[in-house]
Amino acid sequence: MNDDFISTVSHELRTPLTSIRGFSETMLSSWDKLDDENKKKFLKIIVEQSNRLINLVENMLSVTKLQETKENLIYKEFSVKPVIDMTCSVIKNQYQDKKYTVNISEKTPQILADKDKFQQIMTNLIENASKYGDENSEIIISSSFDDEYVHIKVSNYGIEIKEEDYEKIFTKFSRIDNPLTRKVQGSGLGLYITKNLTDKMGGKISVNSNNGMTTFEVCMPCANIERQAKNAVSYLDN
Ligand SMILES: Nc1ncnc2c1ncn2[C@@H]1O[C@H](COP(=O)(O)OP(=O)(O)OP(=O)(O)O)[C@@H](O)[C@H]1O
Ligand SMILES: [Mg+2]
Known part of the structure; x- marks a missing residue:
């Protein structure tokens, strides 16, 4: 250290x-x-x-x-929706003024990831959205997908993050100094952990904040793509 x-x-x-x-x-x-x-x-x-x-x-x-x-990652194929629904219902108890909208299509492919770690990622993002979101506002969780990734977006209304801070917030102990952050508690480690876990599982994370809305997007590899890749490798090996 x-x-x-x-x-x-x-x-x-x-x-x-x-x-x-x-x-x-x-x-x-x-x-x-x-x-x-x-x-x-x-x-x-x-x-x-x-x-x-x-x-x-x-x-x-x-x-x-x-x-x-x-x-030590334990990879499994699973659907993101039940994990997100469960995470929301836990966080909801603490932030009763917020409205949670989960918009995830049944057609969303499964991802290949460590389920506990994925839940930790979602908890950090949904907790942040709840903590930094305006009072009585809505938190929106939605998804889309392409051949490679399932994209999960967590959005909230509230004080924006300036573009010059987009990278900084993912580093250790970084908190943006504004009246709101001073009021709510935090160690500044949540997003550092979140990015680290996402990267380790072959995913990506980014942030975008404008027009009073902040959106974090996490991309996790689709299960079938990994399977296809593994099959291709074992085919080549034989
Ligand atoms: N949804 C959001 N809207 C506005 N600002 C945010 C949002 N999420 C994170 N931030 C800013 O990024 C900083 C870092 O977030 P991070 O989750 O790493 O730490 P934290 O929430 O302060 O503490 P904790 O370690 O308890 O999560 C926050 O302090 C806040 O300034
Ligand atoms: Mg946090």
């Missing part, structure tokens, strides 16, 4: 820990002076900051695991 990584992580860990300690100490020392409403407010902050720490630690574990992922 390089110094840069360690100093960023230390900073990211120290901020929520300092706040958890501060609010707990105040509650202990001034218990009798605090009214119920303030106690509740302090406890809420402690819970929020603990969640922030858990998210950070989980993401950091994912980052360390990325190095060993390539060998």
Whole structure:
């Protein structure tokens, strides 16, 4: 691990820990002076900051695991729709103001990927769309396909990402500084992990943000193409 990584992580860990300690100490020392409403407010902050720490630690574990992922991928052929539907229903509980529209044709071919990792990719993107999307707005997940790839788009309405930041957001610990990002929590690791996993599985990821809408597009290899390629190789081998 390089110094840069360690100093960023230390900073990211120290901020929520300092706040958890501060609010707990105040509650202990001034218990009798605090009214119920303030106690509740302090406890809420402690819970929020603990969640922030858990998210950070989980993401950091994912980052360390990325190095060993390539060998450990378990490839399977599967349809994307059930995975996306399931992911949406889990995330929906946390973002009840959002409306989720999933537009995926029955004709969409199966993909060849590691199912858990694909779910992790979808979770990160749909969670971001929910987190950074305008209040009470719609999150749209749609797909298309060609001979090689199934393309999955996750779109939301909200503050745009500037073109000059398109590459930066996929790097470690990068968060765009705007009033919204300051308000919602995040470690800046989600998209780094997402891109890394997508690349490892032979896929692609890109972003486009304009007219108040942000769209992330993931392309995953179609199962039949991989099968055809494998068949061709084994045909050549024999
Ligand atoms: N759908 C989106 N709309 C607008 N900005 C976005 C969107 N998705 C990501 N971003 C920007 O890109 C940054 C990086 O996203 P990323 O998912 O890597 O980190 P994060 O959401 O801040 O934290 P976490 O590690 O918890 O996911 C975000 O902080 C945000 O500024
Ligand atoms: Mg994120």
